[in-house]
Amino acid sequence: MLRVSCLTKSYNTSTILNSFSLHLNPKEILFLVGPSGIGKSSALRCIANLDRYESGEITFYDKTPQQLGFCEWRRHITYVPQHRVSFKGTPMELFKRSLGLRSRRNVSKSTETQRLGEYLTICKSMGLNQDSIQSQQWVELSGGQAQRAIIALCIAIRPDVLLLDEPSSSCDQSSTLLVEQAIKDSGIAAIWVSHDPTQPHRVGGRIMNMSPPKGSPPVRLH
Template identity: 40%
Template sequence: MMQSLSPRTPRENQLPPELIIRNITRTIGDKILWSNISFSVRRGETIFIRGPSGVGKTLLLRSLACLDPIQTGGSITFEDKTPDQITIPKWRALITYVFQQRIAFRGTPSELYYTAQRFSAQRGRPRGDLPAIIHELGLEQAVLNQPWSELSGGQAQRVQIAVAVALCPSILLLDEPTSSLDVESARRVERVLKNCGAGLIWVSHDPQQPARVGGRVLDLPGGFESLVSTPPASPAVAQPSSLPKSSKKSTVRRQLIPSDDNED
């Protein structure tokens, strides 16, 4: 039987929250999207963000990734440190945003992955086995050496997720990560993310997805939390570190910032 990506012990499940969001508010002009939102998440936990279109779910993720400012009165901390105390590049290495829209990366996924590892904020950090993750997502290893421009939308979305998981952030910010995928590919993504060991803050419009993955749900704009029963861990996802390492070096992630704002 295959192991999960990151099994957790009972002691680890009792650790205090790592990412803490306190009383954050978002306005656009005179419109208040949501106010005084507070929640927390740590490694291995999942919290889904739900709400009607235009409520600011993407803006919430962008704020947590320090791509949009936290407005006056609120705060976000990771292990009791603010983004400025950690530095923004290191914050984004710890708390990584996976965009919903396709990013116009240059080169190949392998080139992007190696480039990301050379950034000072990424040096000395643990790494997952990118080829193994690619395999678990139902992709051929060849996609790592194909130009991004030649990948289909579904391939590009899965490869972006694989790269983010392989860079081993503490928290993943996921903006509709299965939106362009067929059912089988979406289930593979759910299993990989559920077992990757990172804390997940996951925007989803799929009403059944929280029940499949488990965790908590935060409903915007009110900020009310509810608990979803957690399904048993799937044995279908292999632990990348337990699989044979590829003879080639793995590759991917520079966090590029789209210029347009999305209120969703």
Template identity: 30%
Template structure:
């Protein structure tokens, strides 16, 4: 497979906090349609790797490329629309769930996109929810409901890569499976891929075609 065939490539990434190195020289290649599972013990910095890939934290060393171009070549705002990180505890803004979904379209980087309530309704139905779900204040949602809202908020922006940090940690078993089905359906579209962390190793095995074992730094 040629370099141009990869959606995302990372080479030689390193993470250190307060002078303590968590991991170093991490590299990965992500292909269209692929789910890459990150596996390692708790506290080894899986979240920090996802945040670096999403450019929410600075890249301390090494480089990242999306479609063989650096984030700077895309411009950072555009890169972040193509590679979206979802936290285990996502930020929900004041206002209703509907207002939270509409908020991204007020940003200049999304000015050419239009909010599609019909598509949101389809996704909600797949997750066992109705439009009433969007009438509730976002700040009153449970942890699992906030994860659902954040996923829909990301999907509607049509990213190429989702960086999912424990995306079903607060969901019940039935909703977890429904969300997995929705994610796999999304991956059937051209040029979509995902990197996933989960404490549920069976979920990693169900969803991912390959795994990256993040090794703690050994001085």
């Protein structure tokens, strides 16, 4: 389904990714693990078409982002950043806006109503109450609440692939378990960056250990 072939990316004078390759099957979860600065987050951002890379190819069902179109690419492949992003309005307002974006222009009214209900259900499964989703502003949510709300949103819009950059980093242990279960239950394929060595074993899936490019030490990006 998703394939990365011989991807090379540099940061200043250092090579972050050197001939990096992977493949992801439908509904599969692939964990990227390795030391900080190894290029895990950079790999996700390249796949999401957010960062440029020097060489290599990324395809979704044999089509590149250029062939598929960038809006269509992002309809199929959704990136969840590690760090908190502030949005205007409430989580529910953001979800409604996301359904109206050009990349999701073919969503019918009945489907939109269904997705809104699904979003609330997913939020509830991750320990978020309806009031915090419908009434609270993003800036009023705690780090863990905001992280769970955006993950629930990304699940509810039903992409084919989730790119998860430490999706539970702001959550306590109990909330982390709820996040893991919600992602598993979604059945959506995912490439999941994690620094928790126990997480891949709890969630299941395939593990890919990333190592530094030959002759290049890991680079810490700020």
